[in-house]
Amino acid sequence: MSPRNKIIASFISVVILFIVIKIGFPDPKRNKLHQDSFWIKKTHANTKYNIIVCGDSRVYRGFSINDLKNNIEEKLTGINLGYSSAGFSNEYLDFAMSKLDNNAQTQMLVLGITPHSLTFEAFKNNGLKTYKNLGKVEINKGLYLSPFLKYFEPYEPREFLRRKKMNYIQKFEPYGWVASSYLKPDTSKALTSYKKTFSKYQVTNNEVNSFLRKVKEISTKGIIIIAYRPPTTHEMRMLEDSISGFNEEFIKEELISRNVIWLDFKDSDFESYDGSHLHYNSAKKIARNVGERINKLRLVE
Amino acid sequence: MVFNSLEFLIFFIIFFLLWPIVRKRNTSRWLFITTASAIFYAWWDWRFLFLILFSGLIDYISGILLIKNQKGKKIILGFSLLANLGSLSIFKYSVFFSTIIQDVLKIINIEIDLIDRIPDFALILPVGISFYTFQSLSYTIDIYRGRLQPTKNILHFFSYLAMFPQLVAGPIIRASDFLHQLKTYRIVSDIEKWNAIKLICFGLFQKVVIADNLSFFIDSSFENKSVYDGTLYWWIVSIAFSFQIYNDFSGYSLIARGIAKLMGFHFKMNFNHPYLANSLRQFWTRWHISLSTWFRDYIYIPMGGSYKGVYRAFFALVVTMLLSGLWHGANYTFIVWASLHIVFLYFERLTNWPNKLKKFTPFIIVIIFIQVTIAWVYFRAENLEQANMIIGKLFIFKKSNLNFFNTYYNNIFFLYLGILIEVSIYLRKRYLPILNFYMHYNLDVISVSVSIIMILFFRGEGQQFIYFQF
Numbered sequence: 001m002s003p004r005n006k007i008i009a010s011f012i013s014v015v016i017l018f019i020v021i022k023i024g025f026p027d028p029k030r031n032k033l034h035q036d037s038f039w040i041k042k043t044h045a046n047t048k049y050n051i052i053v054c055g056d057s058r059v060y061r062g063f064s065i066n067d068l069k070n071n072i073e074e075k076l077t078g079i080n081l082g083y084s085s086a087g088f089s090n091e092y093l094d095f096a097m098s099k100l101d102n103n104a105q106t107q108m109l110v111l112g113i114t115p116h117s118l119t120f121e122a123f124k125n126n127g128l129k130t131y132k133n134l135g136k137v138e139i140n141k142g143l144y145l146s147p148f149l150k151y152f153e154p155y156e157p158r159e160f161l162r163r164k165k166m167n168y169i170q171k172f173e174p175y176g177w178v179a180s181s182y183l184k185p186d187t188s189k190a191l192t193s194y195k196k197t198f199s200k201y202q203v204t205n206n207e208v209n210s211f212l213r214k215v216k217e218i219s220t221k222g223i224i225i226i227a228y229r230p231p232t233t234h235e236m237r238m239l240e241d242s243i244s245g246f247n248e249e250f251i252k253e254e255l256i257s258r259n260v261i262w263l264d265f266k267d268s269d270f271e272s273y274d275g276s277h278l279h280y281n282s283a284k285k286i287a288r289n290v291g292e293r294i295n296k297l298r299l300v301e
Numbered sequence: 302m303v304f305n306s307l308e309f310l311i312f313f314i315i316f317f318l319l320w321p322i323v324r325k326r327n328t329s330r331w332l333f334i335t336t337a338s339a340i341f342y343a344w345w346d347w348r349f350l351f352l353i354l355f356s357g358l359i360d361y362i363s364g365i366l367l368i369k370n371q372k373g374k375k376i377i378l379g380f381s382l383l384a385n386l387g388s389l390s391i392f393k394y395s396v397f398f399s400t401i402i403q404d405v406l407k408i409i410n411i412e413i414d415l416i417d418r419i420p421d422f423a424l425i426l427p428v429g430i431s432f433y434t435f436q437s438l439s440y441t442i443d444i445y446r447g448r449l450q451p452t453k454n455i456l457h458f459f460s461y462l463a464m465f466p467q468l469v470a471g472p473i474i475r476a477s478d479f480l481h482q483l484k485t486y487r488i489v490s491d492i493e494k495w496n497a498i499k500l501i502c503f504g505l506f507q508k509v510v511i512a513d514n515l516s517f518f519i520d521s522s523f524e525n526k527s528v529y530d531g532t533l534y535w536w537i538v539s540i541a542f543s544f545q546i547y548n549d550f551s552g553y554s555l556i557a558r559g560i561a562k563l564m565g566f567h568f569k570m571n572f573n574h575p576y577l578a579n580s581l582r583q584f585w586t587r588w589h590i591s592l593s594t595w596f597r598d599y600i601y602i603p604m605g606g607s608y609k610g611v612y613r614a615f616f617a618l619v620v621t622m623l624l625s626g627l628w629h630g631a632n633y634t635f636i637v638w639a640s641l642h643i644v645f646l647y648f649e650r651l652t653n654w655p656n657k658l659k660k661f662t663p664f665i666i667v668i669i670f671i672q673v674t675i676a677w678v679y680f681r682a683e684n685l686e687q688a689n690m691i692i693g694k695l696f697i698f699k700k701s702n703l704n705f706f707n708t709y710y711n712n713i714f715f716l717y718l719g720i721l722i723e724v725s726i727y728l729r730k731r732y733l734p735i736l737n738f739y740m741h742y743n744l745d746v747i748s749v750s751v752s753i754i755m756i757l758f759f760r761g762e763g764q765q766f767i768y769f770q771f
Contacts, residue, residue, distance in 0.1 A: 001743050003491040003492045003495035006743065006745070007494065007495055007498060009743075009746045010749045013746065028758075137307065152758070154760050154761075158711050
């Protein structure tokens with residue numbers, strides 16, 4: 001075969017193999033490009049919103065923003081701006097504020113406060129920084145090229161050769177929510193890692209005071225702030241209350257005194273798949289619930 | 302800019318769209334190569350372009366002065382060496398040398414913090430500094446020795462020094478091999494295009510499929526993030542690192558050679574399946590060939606090589622290997638890595654054991670590979686304590702939890718693949734019918750197609766090339 005024909009033959013073989021793989025295995029499980037694009041859009045898209053939902057993974061997995069929007073009587077826009085291990089530092093709250101539509105009549109922050117989100121470690125906001133500090137090329141790739149790049153999503157040998165089903169189900173929805181669940185739920189799974197985490201560091205006054213100061217600053221600007229403690233399992237709540245240094249009653253009172261609307265939820269009304277995060281049906285339920293309470297309180301005119 | 306990035310793909314397309322237009326005239330060709338190379342390098346950090354410019358200007362001027370001023374040759378060469386090695390020392394070795402001085406002073410009870418006094422700019426290691434410094438040095442030394450005529454055109458010189466395919470991670474190209482290639486242009490034939498495509502595809506395959514997929518397994522082990530331990534576990538980690546560093550660096554060299562070939566230039570082979578070597582001496586003629594030959598020609602042979610007696614040869618070997626160790630990195634671990642190679646090489650020279658066992662070639666290959674793998678532990682480890690701890694685990698038996706094969710299945714799979722490829726190359730070289738079968742059925746077409754598919758669908762997380770740090 002001549003070199004020219006070899007080049008042509010290789011090209012044709014690649015096209016055929018590409019089509020065969022895409023027919024046989026349409027969706028790679030890893031979805032790395034799609035995931036990156038999800039986070040990049042969340043962080044770098046210029047769109048402004050009426051409602052910003054903030055918090056850590058219990059929020060970005062556990063709060064379906066669309067269900068909130070659909071249950072508010074007024075037509076509002078919103079995004080779930082939760083990040084992995086996010087902490088309510090000034091930097092994070094300023095970033096959330098930058099996503100609010102300053103010209104809108106209704107501007108609202110919904111804060112899902114977990115014990116971990118008020119720790120020194122969470123205040124580093126490494127999850128947010130990973131995406132905030134990306135280079136321009138990576139950002140543009142995530143914002144504009146992801147529809148094309150999704151066809152080149154890499155596979156893992158395990159899913160290709162063993163056809164093994166993954167236990168973790170997660171769907172990266174528009175507007176920042178990750179609908180999550182396990183095929184086989186394990187409601188005690190997260191306890192060990194949380195025990196380990198809170199043995200290393202706890203909630204301290206420094207972080208709590210900094211958070212409360214910032215909340216006051218925001219509420220004086222006329223922005224509606226709603227806060228809640230994301231529901232989880234009873235065992236997790238007991239563990240966190242006993243070893244994290246988090247005092248829910250104190251935080252609640254201090255926030256209410258700063259014009260924050262505090263919402264209480266019963267853990268037993270919701271379902272967790274790993275002992276920490278909410279099942280996607282519960283994530284929808286809690287968002288609907290928040291929407292209904294906003295309507296009752298007549299916060300949006 | 303790295304070869305396995307979208308930015309480089311765009312750069313590559315624009316470069317080769319313009320290349321046929323600019324290549325015909327010397328000035329436009331050299332200017333184009335120099336400008337493109339500057340953009341390629343500046344993508345990482347434009348400030349360090351001045352360092353290449355500084356290093357290059359000194360050698361360009363030294364080259365001209367060396368011819369004009371025969372009497373002051375030594376002074377001019379000395380100045381060039383001082384400037385090049387001086388900037389290399391500042392950026393690469395200032396922390397290491399300060400650490401050594403601190404450690405020595407500590408012995409005599411003098412506590413001094415020199416590292417804090419190093420200016421911030423000197424703490425950044427410019428990408429590829431060791432490569433272009435050595436390339437630049439070889440130019441001046443060759444002119445000094447009368448083996449090369451200097452170029453009078455500064456663009457000609459910089460298109461050699463800063464040639465982007467090999468600027469940041471080699472191969473180290475000699476001026477005597479390359480300056481004359483740059484003087485003309487060639488229309489690339491179909492066979493050259495096909496060979497270039499093969500080199501680029503196989504290089505990318507080695508880098509993004511094998512090396513990148515192994516990195517998570519290796520990094521989590523060396524960064525103490527893995528829960529696994531035991532003798533078998535650490536042997537698999539060490540072997541995986543041997544394959545990662547080989548595929549990473551060999552992959553880069555193949556891509557560089559392929560790109561040069563598409564431009565109509567030829568870079569010499571930099572890796573020739575080193576893990577199939579049947580002696581450690583042969584390993585060093587197959588691993589990073591451009592660096593090994595550089596050290597051979599500019600250090601080992603001028604020191605007498607193996608022609609001036611056993612002791613002199615030993616001394617030359619020690620100096621060459623230690624310098625090679627230091628070239629790779631400013632840390633005690635690299636010195637121990639080099640020292641282990643000295644011990645193994647000298648033992649091999651004294652006993653000639655590979656020759657005595659030459660009937661059992663596969664066995665010898667495995668033994669050589671084990672030696673190299675043990676030495677790589679020091680190369681990869683964060684510090685001597687960690688390296689010694691791992692070596693202890695390799696040789697003092699401790700049971701491993703075999704679940705790590707399952708946990709790291711997606712990584713270790715690519716180790717199997719890397720080993721399978723090397724074994725198949727060994728068989729192809731050793732048994733003629735296999736080679737004939739390969740040639741007769743045009744299996745290279747299948748190899749290239751499968752490589753491209755693997756690059757598209759089985760690439761690992763994008764990592765920088767390991768050798769960028771040298």
